[in-house]
Amino acid sequence: MTDQKLVENKYEDDLLVVKNLKKYYPTSNFTLGKGRVFVKAVDDVSFTIKRGTTMGLVGESGCGKTTVGRTILRLHDVTGGQVLFDGHDLATVPKRDLRKLRPEMQMIFQDPYSSLSPRLPIGEIIGEAVKEHKLVPKKRYRSYILKVMNDCGLQPQYFYRYPHEFSGGQRQRISIARAVALNPRFIIADEPLSALDVSIQAQIINLLMDLQEEFGYTYLFISHDLSVVEYISDTVGVMYLGNMIEMGEKKKVFANPMHPYSKALLSAVPVSDPDVKMHRIVLKGDIPSPVNPPSGCKFRTRCPNAMPICAEIAPKFKEYEDSHFVACHLYSQD
Helix, strand or coil: CCHHHHHHHHCCEEEEEEEEEEEEEEEEEEECCEEEEEEEEEEEEEEECCCCEEEECCCCCCCCCHHHHHHHHHCCCCCCCCCCCCCCEEECHHHHHHHHHHEEEEEECCCCCCCCCCCHHHHHHHHHHHCCCCCHHHHHHHHHHHHHHHCCCCCHHHHHEEEEEEHHHHHHHHHHHHHHHHCCCEEEECCCCCCCCCHHHHHHHHHHHHHEEEEEEEEEEECCCCCCCCHHHHHHEEECCCCCEEEEEEHHHCCCCCCCCHHHHHHHCCCCCCCCCCCCCCCCEEEEECCCEEEECCCCCCCCCHHHHHCCCCCCEEECCCCEECCCCCCCCC
């Protein structure tokens, strides 16, 4: 009990603390004399999220962003490391205690078409978990769900309609309503805009920000769209092939990207001013296989600044300015 209090006091301002998180998947292949080969989808990732703020997690497809989110919520078992949610280590907490914490942690899934059951009306989809966790009395159930729908921009007459009767943007609002109906403190939004057109994306982003302002939600916002991440986030983390390679306050990362990969990503963000000349950094080569990644720095095979030491030693994830962390041999590693 004393240790638990110490954890809570140490990270009082941080709702979520991820320390050296690992998620490995075994493959069917065996290397001679070395046993089973593992895909290191998430490999030693650490970060914190302060209460009531948003952290954006970016990177190429396949870098491990979604796996980080699902592993945090224990939708996938944790291979190694700690996930401290308000002082509770989700990586080791018993399933009975984890169930009690479930309403406080929710997820908005990427695809609004496949994440909603086609057999249930909207009222039941939003309220299914509310009933399961007995959050409100039966007499208040319908009025509570209608209030949640109203908060998310859904009309009360939608209560008995089915998912196939809605557009993509409306379905994503339903997904958001399902998440916030449990009155959570922490929400993981896993690329919630990727299936929507640009005009609808703006509506969903504004809805998420309005809900955060009103209810104080803490977000982990997973995306590959840097312009959206810049708009919604307070802090930003950049992942590559299972590793966190740069992390810091939004202004610092966007104004002064330090890692070559971060610079390449930011150079691809379009600028609205036609008079501004773009200096696009084009990365050569393909992403290495996560089953057999390069030695040393995993990015070295595509890095324009690669040095001999990059092939020998993996760079440390270090803080080079206040709240700005980078893993790169271009900077002093001590």
